[in-house]
Amino acid sequence: MYVPDLFAGKTALVTGGRSGIGYGIAEALLKLGARVCICARKPEPLAAAAAALAKHGTCVARPCDIRNSEEVEALADLIQTEFGRLDILVNNAGGQFPGLARQLTDKGWNAVINTNLNGTFYVSRIMAERFFIPQQEGNIVNIIVNMLRGFPGMAHTGAARAGVENLTKSLAQEWARYHVRVNSVAPGTIISSGLETYAEPVKALLDRMKQDNLMQRHGTVEEVANAVLFLASPLASYTSGTTLYVDGMDHLHGNRMRMVDMFRK
Ligand SMILES: CCCCCCCCC/C=C/C(=O)SCCNC(=O)CCNC(=O)[C@H](O)C(C)(C)COP(=O)(O)OP(=O)(O)OC[C@H]1O[C@@H](n2cnc3c(N)ncnc32)[C@H](O)[C@@H]1OP(=O)(O)O
């Protein structure tokens, strides 16, 4: 539905682009003419993903843990060498594990905060300093999670993603003078490789969440990618500092605490 050269001449970085939603976003950007860099921690699946994505256009990859700012600087070096500029950053890398707040250790809490909140900040700051601010142009889309009414059963990610949503609003205002737009996409439950990481009883809970959704289904990777394409494109040129929910209204509806009680039993 978008014009085929929407992102011709543009370059994009998709963190966590080796799998699931990040892969779908990278593929969608490539198909619309962008040159794309992907990163993730695991080198082999990352290289395989980059090779598969290269069918659609120029795709480069570099292993990078977004929690390590030195590795992120090295990623910026690669983008400078390969592309000489960066137009779009999609902060997609992230994740968490299920657990009630009382069960979360310091180490588990910190792993999730470091990944989702600190990592997103490091990548945003470094890519803005290296590319967007000198270019006086740039675009950031943060993939968060629907946590509007809290996230019982995953309090660590709820807190981290709420932090990213607020960071979105701050950076959008601070960087408007450099013509950088910053937005977030908040997916609900999306059928992707990420969901496969959950074992029972969360698997059963996911089925229950599907029935509880007003559209009676989970979302697709393509539906999330389409929202990212919109926000990253000139179609959204007067939109910054906002969050677009791609969740079949889960942020409005449903009783997540009842779900978590099921999970506890
Ligand atoms: C209820 C509602 C559901 C509702 C479900 C609804 C889901 C829909 C919404 C969201 C969907 C998605 O995001 S799907 C995307 C999911 N994808 C992912 O989560 C993949 C990325 N995740 C990760 O890499 C990891 O989960 C993450 C913890 C963030 C980072 O890992 P690290 O490598 O840094 O850390 P690790 O070494 O693995 O672990 C560090 C510590 O974290 C804790 N830890 C890690 N995994 C753990 C686990 N499975 N169970 C307990 N504790 C764990 C332990 O304390 C670990 O220390 P030790 O004990 O010493 O080892």
Ligand SMILES: NC(=O)C1=CN([C@@H]2O[C@H](COP(=O)(O)OP(=O)(O)OC[C@H]3O[C@@H](n4cnc5c(N)ncnc54)[C@H](OP(=O)(O)O)[C@@H]3O)[C@@H](O)[C@H]2O)C=CC1
């Ligand atoms: N699927 C869903 O229902 C939903 C997903 N989301 C979010 O969307 C994003 C993508 O999820 P999805 O594709 O489903 O799940 P995946 O687990 O497939 O994707 C997570 C990606 O992030 C990478 N990653 C994780 N930690 C790091 C890190 N520290 N540094 C660099 N890369 C990292 C992973 O690669 P590697 O392991 O090699 O580092 C992987 O490619 C995540 O932020 C997720 O939380 C939000 C709402 C719903």
